[in-house]
Amino acid sequence: xxxxxxxxxxxxxxxxxxxxxxxxxxxxxxxxxxxxxxxxxxxxxxxxxxxxxxxxxxxxxxxxxxxxxxxxxxxxxxxxxxxxxxxxxxxxxxxxxxxxxxxxxxxxxxxxxxxxxxxxxxxxxxxxxxxxxxxxxxxxxxxxxxxxxxxxxxxxxxxxxxxxxxxxxxxxxxxxxxxxxxxxxxxxxxxxxxxxxxxxxxxxxxxxxxxxxxxxxxxxxxxxxxxxxxxxxxxxxxxxxxxxxxxxxxxxxxxxxxxxxxxxxxxxxxxxxxxxxxxxxxxxxxxxxxxxxxxxxxxxxxxxxxxxxxxxxxxxxxxxxxxxxxxxxxxxxxxxxxxxxxxxxxxxxxxxxxxxxxxxxxxxxxxxxxxxxxxxxxxxxxxxxxxxxxxxxxxxxxxxxxxxxxxxxxxxxxxxxxxxxxxxxxxxxxxxxxxxxxxxxxxxxxxxxxxxxxxxxxxxxxxxxxxxxxxxxxxxxxxxxxxxxxxxxxxxxxxxxxxxx
Amino acid sequence: xxxxxxxxxxxxxxxxxxxxxxxxxxxxxxxxxxxxxxxxxxxxxxxxxxxxxxxxxxxxxxxxxxxxxxxxxxxxxxxxxxxxxxxxxxxxxxxxxxxxxxxxxxxxxxxxxxxxxxxxxxxxxxxxxxxxxxxxxxxxxxxxxxxxxxxxxxxxxxxxxxxxxxxxxxxxxxxxxxxxxxxxxxxxxxxxxxxxxxxxxxxxxxxxxxxxxxxxxx
Numbered sequence: 062x063x064x065x066x067x068x069x070x071x072x073x074x075x076x077x078x079x080x081x082x083x084x085x086x087x088x089x090x091x092x093x094x095x096x097x098x099x100x101x102x103x104x105x106x107x108x109x110x111x112x113x114x115x116x117x118x119x120x121x122x123x124x125x126x127x128x129x130x131x132x133x134x135x136x137x138x139x140x141x142x143x144x145x146x147x148x149x150x151x152x153x154x155x156x157x158x159x160x161x162x163x164x165x166x167x168x169x170x171x172x173x174x175x176x177x178x179x180x181x182x183x184x185x186x187x188x189x190x191x192x193x194x195x196x197x198x199x200x201x202x203x204x205x206x207x208x209x210x211x212x213x214x215x216x217x218x219x220x221x222x223x224x225x226x227x228x229x230x231x232x233x234x235x236x237x238x239x240x241x242x243x244x245x246x247x248x249x250x251x252x253x254x255x256x257x258x259x260x261x262x263x264x265x266x267x268x269x270x271x272x273x274x275x276x277x278x279x280x281x282x283x284x285x286x287x288x289x290x291x292x293x294x295x296x297x298x299x300x301x302x303x304x305x306x307x308x309x310x311x312x313x314x315x316x317x318x319x320x321x322x323x324x325x326x327x328x329x330x331x332x333x334x335x336x337x338x339x340x341x342x343x344x345x346x347x348x349x350x351x352x353x354x355x356x357x358x359x360x361x362x363x364x365x366x367x368x369x370x371x372x373x374x375x376x377x378x379x380x381x382x383x384x385x386x387x388x389x390x391x392x393x394x395x396x397x398x399x400x401x402x403x404x405x406x407x408x409x410x411x412x413x414x415x416x417x418x419x420x421x422x423x424x425x426x427x428x429x430x431x432x433x434x435x436x437x438x439x440x441x442x443x444x445x446x447x448x449x450x451x452x453x454x455x456x457x458x459x460x461x462x463x464x465x466x467x468x469x470x471x472x473x474x475x476x477x478x479x480x481x482x483x484x485x486x487x488x489x490x491x492x493x494x495x496x497x498x499x500x501x502x503x504x505x506x507x508x509x510x511x512x513x514x515x516x517x518x519x520x521x522x523x524x525x526x527x528x529x530x531x532x533x534x535x536x537x538x539x540x541x542x543x544x545x546x547x548x549x550x551x552x553x554x555x556x557x558x559x560x561x562x
Numbered sequence: 563x564x565x566x567x568x569x570x571x572x573x574x575x576x577x578x579x580x581x582x583x584x585x586x587x588x589x590x591x592x593x594x595x596x597x598x599x600x601x602x603x604x605x606x607x608x609x610x611x612x613x614x615x616x617x618x619x620x621x622x623x624x625x626x627x628x629x630x631x632x633x634x635x636x637x638x639x640x641x642x643x644x645x646x647x648x649x650x651x652x653x654x655x656x657x658x659x660x661x662x663x664x665x666x667x668x669x670x671x672x673x674x675x676x677x678x679x680x681x682x683x684x685x686x687x688x689x690x691x692x693x694x695x696x697x698x699x700x701x702x703x704x705x706x707x708x709x710x711x712x713x714x715x716x717x718x719x720x721x722x723x724x725x726x727x728x729x730x731x732x733x734x735x736x737x738x739x740x741x742x743x744x745x746x747x748x749x750x751x752x753x754x755x756x757x758x759x760x761x762x763x764x765x766x767x768x769x770x771x772x773x774x775x776x777x778x779x780x
Binding site for chain 2: 428439
């Protein structure tokens, strides 16, 4: 039988208990196993309801959640905040707090479970019965209660005027002092027997007791060697989901398997829900692949026997890895293709290397900048050199132009027998060549300059300059007779100076 | 080469070493592929987010290793992330590691610089000019690929399960979104045990222990 914690006398002083034997309970506490369970199996989870009701007007502070005080059970799934309702018991208003959770038996032969709830109650203690006045005359004094301790109490005028005391008993009706008390509400469930499941348990039994149903699903294809696929096993039902475990599909030559991950989603009731086992599998071989069924072993307390639930197996076709290997034909036997994971190669690569790529490191940018700068400098130098060469070529062209013009003029003068023109053209051509070599103005070069700079090498040039001066300043009578000779001399000197310049 | 010119080149080289090469030899995070893969496999079942982070690091070092790619796919699947189906260009970029792309870009740049110099000096311009253009193009393309594939220092992986991102850096702040484990995010800042992240779901503050930089700070 579920217990009732009666705290009726809590608020009343011990001396007044007899007089207030029918005082209402200020707090009620109750643990109830839903469904009226009497016998459980180790591992079986049953929904429980914990109710705590407090008389309206009682201040309540919860000092914690309901806690189980039995070693043979576990209590789980209690909400952080209880559901709060207003109810009436024996015609009195109560505020009721309700927790629902799952009670799981973990030990055979355990005593009935009990729960505790630490609370702090605050309430106003009822006053004791009023004592009759010691003096009858005081009882007739209408202001005795209010003015007893004032100077007016001895005034006969006031005593005569106020025959009945309107405040008589007023402060007594306001109640007694407010009291606070920390108490621990406790209740024990009715007798429950806990028995172990039948022995021997089948292989794969992890302790889940309840009624479960499992389905499975496989991620969508196409499937390739080395690419993971996901097998999902969905278990719904009612029972101890926390003890429901699955080892998933075992690893084989054709399949790499990783331990399944479990996620639980609570359902409508404390012991109801859905548990998902998600397992990652990696095909190692191309061709037809059989993914075996996943087995779940549970104990059904209603039928009182073990049940083995098997999901459906899957038959898929695995193609070779995309890196060039030919895909296996559907249904046809395929050559064994090496699985993608080749740990030996990776494990051999134990050389520590920098994780930070070069492009994120300063030296990369410095080196790139140095290369670009070097190329720019070299190109600039090449450009300067090219300009220098072009200038030289232009000068050479100008010199050749002057020489060719001088020759044409000399030829014309020779044909005309004009000696001043012939020597004048020869001198201008020679001055132009020497001026570029000596970096002086052409007209500033005289026969004396030629002698001083060229010495014996410039003897013919000096002679040409002197002949030109004679023709210019001496008139036609001073012209030499052999103009052809002088024309050849001038041409020879121009050719020689062309190379010197 | 005169002594004066040699001295100038020596000073320039020392300056280059001080500014450019010295940070290169400074402490940078190092790891081996074997260590990363081994650690990722150990963490795959219990902490798939950490496994994703380790496989991302291994992919930086060995992008063509099929076991690394398969392991990364497994870790992502174990973390509940959708399968990655990159397009043609990302697949092409993944053929080389960011470091290899970087070095290829540098080599191509060196070739471009050398051939451009030769072309400027008119040394076999018939060959050097196209080589310079080709080198510059390869350098630009490889540099772009390296820049695209190299993770930033702020790139990180969510390693906490069901990490709640909040709108402010304290535990009682309002929830912004849930960052899935193994997802790639960008770190934007940190404040008193919280890190601000930006993901495709938005930006928010998560506990600093819930994210791990792909390239750990040295």
